[in-house]
Amino acid sequence: MRLMSPPVGLAALTDTDLVGQVARVLTQAVVTGQLAPGAKVVEAGIARELGISRAPVREAARLLEQQGLLVSHPRRGFFVRKLEIRDIDEIYDLRICVECHAALLAAKNLTPANRAALRKQIDVLHETADLEDHARQVEEDYKFHRMIVEIAGSKRLLKVFDDLSSEMRMVIGLIGRLYDDPHRIAQTHEALLEVLEQGHDDIIAARFDYHIAAAWREVGRLVREIPSSTNGVAP
Amino acid sequence: MRLMSPPVGLAALTDTDLVGQVARVLTQAVVTGQLAPGAKVVEAGIARELGISRAPVREAARLLEQQGLLVSHPRRGFFVRKLEIRDIDEIYDLRICVECHAALLAAKNLTPANRAALRKQIDVLHETADLEDHARQVEEDYKFHRMIVEIAGSKRLLKVFDDLSSEMRMVIGLIGRLYDDPHRIAQTHEALLEVLEQGHDDIIAARFDYHIAAAWREVGRLVREIPSSTNGVAP
DNA sequence: TAAGCGTCGATTGTCGACAGTTTAATCTTG
DNA sequence: CAAGATTAAACTGTCGACAATCGACGCTTA
Secondary structure: OOOOOOOOOOOOOOOOOHHHHHHHHHHHHHHOOOOOOOOEEOHHHHHHHHOOOHHHHHHHHHHHHHHOOEEEEOOOEEEEOOEEHHHHHHHHHHHHHHHHHHHHHHHHHOOHHHHHHHHHHHHHHHHHHOOOOHHHHHHHHHHHHHHHHHHHOOHHHHHHHHHHHHHHHHHHHHHOOOOOOHHHHHHHHHHHHHHHHHOOHHHHHHHHHHHHHHHHHHHHHHHHHOOHHHHOEEO | OOOOOOOOOOOOOOOOOHHHHHHHHHHHHHHOOOOOOOOEEOHHHHHHHHOOOHHHHHHHHHHHHHHOOEEEEOOOEEEEOOEEHHHHHHHHHHHHHHHHHHHHHHHHHOOHHHHHHHHHHHHHHHHHHOOOOHHHHHHHHHHHHHHHHHHHOOHHHHHHHHHHHHHHHHHHHHHOOOOOOHHHHHHHHHHHHHHHHHOOHHHHHHHHHHHHHHHHHHHHHHHHHOOHHHHOEEO
């Protein structure tokens, strides 16, 4: 006898994931610069503001620490991480390493379905290119890159990418503007997809390497251009 | 007046880093198999055993979760991660990606000092090869690889490597024995160092790729060979 | 007889409290 | 007046407590 209702694809509702929520709030605050680099993150303050106790805040803060957005000095608390030029170099260097590899794997896993998804995302890039919403543009840009890593099919690769992402968002947030013309970015990504579809390892690696390295150069230039006192990036 | 004893270069006895200590204890328990894959990690149990409260235990558990050693099911607690063949493949795939890159960077940063350090570590490998202490041998093996990533000079690269390391230790722990003859391992590493000193990018990458892939194959073989019921590795 | 329903102990998520430490602000003192 | 000592306020690290929830087990019922 079967009385149990059949499994319908409902999203498991985890309304009690306070830690996760706090982590999201904090991440947002950091990448938007609402919490400036070097700023102290007072547990009790955050807790009071969110109407909760300190315990979940502490756990969330540890998460962000592991992600590299916060640093903790024992007995002194958590602080928003200050990025130095050297950090930005590390971030992009690792990103090249990870994303080139992901691209190679993705090319092998490319199916009509996810190929279409990538195409669609490029359309989104074109659409948002005319808007003045820079944050949105950055978001869609990353989404494209993330999709490739997803297609690569390695959870660990994706985790590394995601951790890097928040750091990169922080950097972009500090710069305060895009590192390139949004239309050009959309076109570039179109080219990336083509190369991916082509499927030649050397070309894929070289192309992704170049693409990310270009962003690296631009970001580096822009960061150096802004006085460090105003952006929290030390030389 | 200065009554405080002068700072000695001791391992910064931060006696109040409970979370760190707990994290170390838990990590050890997991990689040694003392906590078997799939086992539930009861917060109160750990806390009582260590004579502390649950708060630090929770924070430590979150750390290990982020590291991939534990998984948390909301409202059900933390469990020791069960590794599947797929995970092992992911781990080694990422390790190749990361370590090859690290090796290239390390070759560029190679100085007489750290070159000597690597040589010395190879000596240690030879010395411990005769011992029957497998755990020690594995440890020294990783130390060599870690040194290379350290020389590469990227904190983020090192972090990725360290996270992977604990997972790899877990795998090795499950297998329960070395994947190769320790003397052969020592020799192989000697060859790696030579290639590193030579300084040709292509050769370095190819050699490290091959070296790690070989371990991957061996580990994969050994894992498959053991009935999954006894080792916690699902197929 | 087996799916579904209470019930009960075990465990998690969260909270408020307290001691000890750090930071700042104020007060000395040469 | 500046450098150091002193005090007060703020904050962290840790704890124990409590309600909410989960899993197991036996009970009901079709």
